[in-house]
Amino acid sequence: MNSLSILASATANAQEFEGLSGALLLMAIGMVTVFIVLLLVIYVGNALIMFVNKFVPEETKEAPKASFASVQSVDAVTANVIAQAVNTLTGGKGKVESIKKI
Amino acid sequence: MEILSKIYGMTAIDNLTCYPSYLVMIALAFVLLYLGIKKGFEPLLLIPIAFGVLIANFPGGEMGVLAVNGVGEIFRISNEALQNGLGDGFQTVTLVNGVEASQASSNFIQVGQLFYDPSIEGNEILKNVDLVSQIKVYDIWAMPLHDIAHEFGIMNYIYYALIKSGLLPPIIFMGVGALTDFGPMLRNLKLAIFGAGAQFGIFAVLIVASQCGFDMKEAGSLAIIGGADGPTAIFTTLKLAPHMLGPIAIAAYSYMALVPVIIPLVVKLTCSKEELSINMKEQDKLYPSKTEFKNMQALKILFPITVTTIVAIIVPDAISLIGxxxxxxxxxxxGNSTSRLFQTASNGIMNTATIFLGLSVGATMTVDAFLNLKTIGIVAGGFCAFGLSIFGGICLAKIYNLFAKKKINPLIGATGLSAVPMASRVANDIALKYDPKNHVLNYCMSSNVAGVIGSAVAAGILISFLG
Structure with missing residues (x-):
């Protein structure tokens, strides 16, 4: 049983959270807990950002380039965007062979 | 002529004309369908719910989810008992499957499908009265699922197998997680705190409901509607007050679908034009963030693992949802190595769960369950909880603006409510009305996603202390 459950059962035994005072107490406990959890998420999130920046620097991946011949119908930028989109959607398995305007 | 009479008896026309309350529910279904189809209010959610309401309210169709009492009992009365009357202190109401009976008076207490007068001695425990041979009592929790399907129809089977068992809420949370991008939240981590402010409505309505005739467990279930999270509301109600599941699920999902109406209403009442015109990108330029992100993908992988661990330690009752x-x-x-699981969770499972949840939640909205004072109290209380949650988030943003140099658009506070990503989309639309260049979607997503965590934590608190 964790500390909060112990506190819950102890307080529940004492006051059983009945009536206005019980509801107010529950509001205080609830709002404080939600704030604490989200503050923890923020601080731990910031710590994670620092950890990742320091110990897991991004591996430089070469962006997949359009490796097909018939790209005359679109410009190089568009062709690369389409190639990247296909790469993302297919998890790297897909390959663009040609692009046609329809 | 006899054949014509039988054909007429086969139809629902007679019951519909005798009991116009069915027509009220059918009209309500048409309104919800109109809102979903024509107005586009969250059609993926509202249309299954509305259609569930429609098919549940035709007498004889057996598609309505039957209301049960606090201990999960459903009563059915023999034809003999109906013809001879049930004696002093008992009245019956129209059953969902179209059995005709007299309407109950307001001072009678509902027990399953029966109403009884508690002032008459011997009525406190229904099973002890002599009518037991004429009243069939079903203990819904002890019934095998195939019996539920056989006795009460397929919609009750779906409802008890998938919703009352508590299966669908965590499954839907998995799908929501698969569709959620924590990137905007990680980029604007500070804004996550507004997800806490928007839980105010939950606890404020808890206080009010506890003073309005609801016991604390019922008040907790009602209040969680303010979390603006359907699965969370269902999960909490199952733990605290399962007999109120139908109206609470309906209220929670209806208000979620009506977020495009409720958020603008509360914002209009509480925010000035100047506040809504605060341009977040200009604020970013004035006060740029010092945080840099070298490997967002690694961060996004570590983040869910870390948050799960934190929540599991602090509020273990919330872990089935947050987990x-x-x-x-x-x-x-x-990414690639689990892409098949991701595709299944975000498409197949999520869509299947949404269909079953929408239809069966809609089917709980029957004449018996909906047209009574307690349900109307739940619907009204739920609306207050919803509105107060939005108000709580806005207030926190306003308080923050009093002390901070970098101002926050109060819409970001309003989206501390869950309802991802609809609330953010609505807030973005409002911001664009006041300043066509003010795209606040990414900022709102931060507090919006934090709101999901916040409401699940609030649910965990309610379950811990009241369950």
Whole structure:
């Protein structure tokens, strides 16, 4: 049983959270807990950002380039965007062979 | 002529004309369908719910989810008892499957499908009265699922197998997690705190409901509607007050679908034009963030694991929701190696769960369950909880603006409510009305996603202390 459950059962035994005072107490406990959890998420999130920046620097991946011949119908930028989109959607398995305007 | 009479008896026309309350519910279904189809209010959610309401309210169709009492009992009365009357202190109401009976008076207390007068001695325990041979009592929790399907129809089977068992809420959370991008939240981590302010409505309505005739467990179930999270509301109600599941699920999902109406209403009442015109990108330029992100993908993988661990330590009762949410997100962020799981969770499972949940939640909205004072109290209380949650988030943003140099658009506070990503989309639309260049979607997503965590934590608190 964790500390909060112990506190819950102890307080529940004492006051059983009945009536206005019980509801107010529950509001205080609830709002404080939600704030604490989200503050923890923020601080731990910031710590994670620092950890990742320091110990897991991004591996430089070469962006997949359009490796097909018939790209005359679109410009190089568009062709690369389409190639990247296909790469993302297919998890790297897909390959663009040609692009046609329809 | 006899054949014509039988054909007429086969139809629902007679019952519909005798009991116009069915027509009220059918009209309500048409309104909800109109809102979903024509107005586009969250059609993926509202249309299954509305259609569930429609098919549940035709006498004889057996598609309505039957209301049960606090201990999960459903009563059915023999034809003999109906013809001879049930004696002093008992009245019956129209059953969902079209059995004709007299309407109950307001001072009678509902027990399953029966109403009884508690002032008459011997009526406190229904099973002890002599009518037991004429009244069939079903203990819904002890019935095998195939018996539920056989006795009460397929919709009750779906409802008890998938919703009352508590299966669908965590499953839907997994799908929501798979569809959620924590990137905007990680980029604007400070804004996550507004997800806490928007839980104010939950606890404010808890106080009010506890003073309005609801016991604390019922008040907790009603209040969680303010979390603006359907699965969370269902999960909490199952733990605290399962007999109120129908109206609470309906209220929670209806208000979620009506977020495009409720948020603008509360914002209009509480925010000035100047506040709504605060341009977040200009604020970013004035006060740029010092945080840099070298490897967002690694961060997105570590984040769900970390949050799950934190929540599991602090509020273990919330872990079935948060854990599934974060699992769904993790399989999305890992990428190629779990892409099949991600596709299944975000498409197949999520869509299937939404269909069954929408239809069966809609089917709980029957004449018996909906047209009574307690349900109307739940619907009204739920609306207050919803509105107060939005108000709480806005107030926190306003208080923050009093002390901070970098101002926050109060819409970001309003989206501390869950309802991802609809609330953010609505807030973005409002911001664009006041300043066509003010795109606040990414900022709102931060507090919006934090709101999902916040409401699940609030649910965990209610379950811990009241369950």
């Amino acid at each position: 599934m949410l974060m699992f769904g997100n993790l399989i999305k962020e890992i």
